[in-house]
Amino acid sequence: MTIDWDEKKTLLQEPNIAAVTQLCDELMEKKPGSVVPYIDPVHDEDECRIVSLHTAPGKGCESGFVSHFNEDEAARRATSIYEAVELDPRYVMPWNAYPWVRDPELPSALNVQEKTDGLRPFRQFMKINKRTSAIIAHGADAHAFLTLFEKTYHSSLKNRGVKIYKATALGGRAFAVSPAKQEELLAKNVAVYQDAMQRAGIQHL
Numbered sequence: 001m002t003i004d005w006d007e008k009k010t011l012l013q014e015p016n017i018a019a020v021t022q023l024c025d026e027l028m029e030k031k032p033g034s035v036v037p038y039i040d041p042v043h044d045e046d047e048c049r050i051v052s053l054h055t056a057p058g059k060g061c062e063s064g065f066v067s068h069f070n071e072d073e074a075a076r077r078a079t080s081i082y083e084a085v086e087l088d089p090r091y092v093m094p095w096n097a098y099p100w101v102r103d104p105e106l107p108s109a110l111n112v113q114e115k116t117d118g119l120r121p122f123r124q125f126m127k128i129n130k131r132t133s134a135i136i137a138h139g140a141d142a143h144a145f146l147t148l149f150e151k152t153y154h155s156s157l158k159n160r161g162v163k164i165y166k167a168t169a170l171g172g173r174a175f176a177v178s179p180a181k182q183e184e185l186l187a188k189n190v191a192v193y194q195d196a197m198q199r200a201g202i203q204h205l
Contacts, residue, residue: 003069011041016090019128020045027099027121035101040067044090048129049200050193052078053122055110055141056098058171066094074171077186081170085193086204095125097145108172110141115148122149123156132162134196139169163199167192 012021017039024036037057060070068078068089082089098114099121110118122145126132135157137143143166150157157164167189168174175182197204 005063016044017041023124036099037061037066040065042089043093045128047090048093049133050092050196051132051135052092052094053135053137053142054096055139056096057101077170081189081193084190091202097142115145119152133200134163136165136167138167165192
């Protein structure tokens with residue numbers, strides 16, 4: 001499937017994604033020279049019920065977007081999960097605990113400063129996506145980030161009734177296992193999304 005990324009760029013100011021686009025622009029302004037990939041405009045900030053939280057932008061974000069249409073393993077797995085559970089992308093939105101593109105030479109795990117830097121952006125992101133009822137944290141760094149977020153903002157997610165699910169990362173070492181184990185991990189992720197959809201009252205496609 002060939003994606004026209006230039007066409008997607010023309011949709012970034014549409015009402016369904018404009019506030020998130022603005023947030024990405026503001027984050028780049030705060031760190032001159034940095035890059036924050038935009039969120040694919042197939043998602044919808046008014047309809048979002050599930051936030052899919054990852055660690056940091058991956059290789060596929062060379063497209064300029066955080067998107068399940070990117071050319072990397074994690075994106076392909078996200079696509080297969082959405083298809084398996086029949087999840088309309090407008091009901092889910094991806095985000096990264098550290099939304100800026102990182103130096104590839106750095107260790108894959110986020111350091112304390114990076115997690116801290118990501119707190120305020122995530123808080124702003126959640127204010128935009130007011131109808132979120134579940135966050136699926138992919139990988140240990142995303143889990144740890146949410147623990148820090150709740151500690152910093154006095155359990156603001158829990159108080160809003162947002163359920164946090166722990167899931168494996170969709171790329172990297174998590175899937176450096178046998179094909180049978182990969183299938184098992186993917187099935188567990190599918191079950192998590194099914195539960196989150198049920199909780200949010202999302203109808204299958």
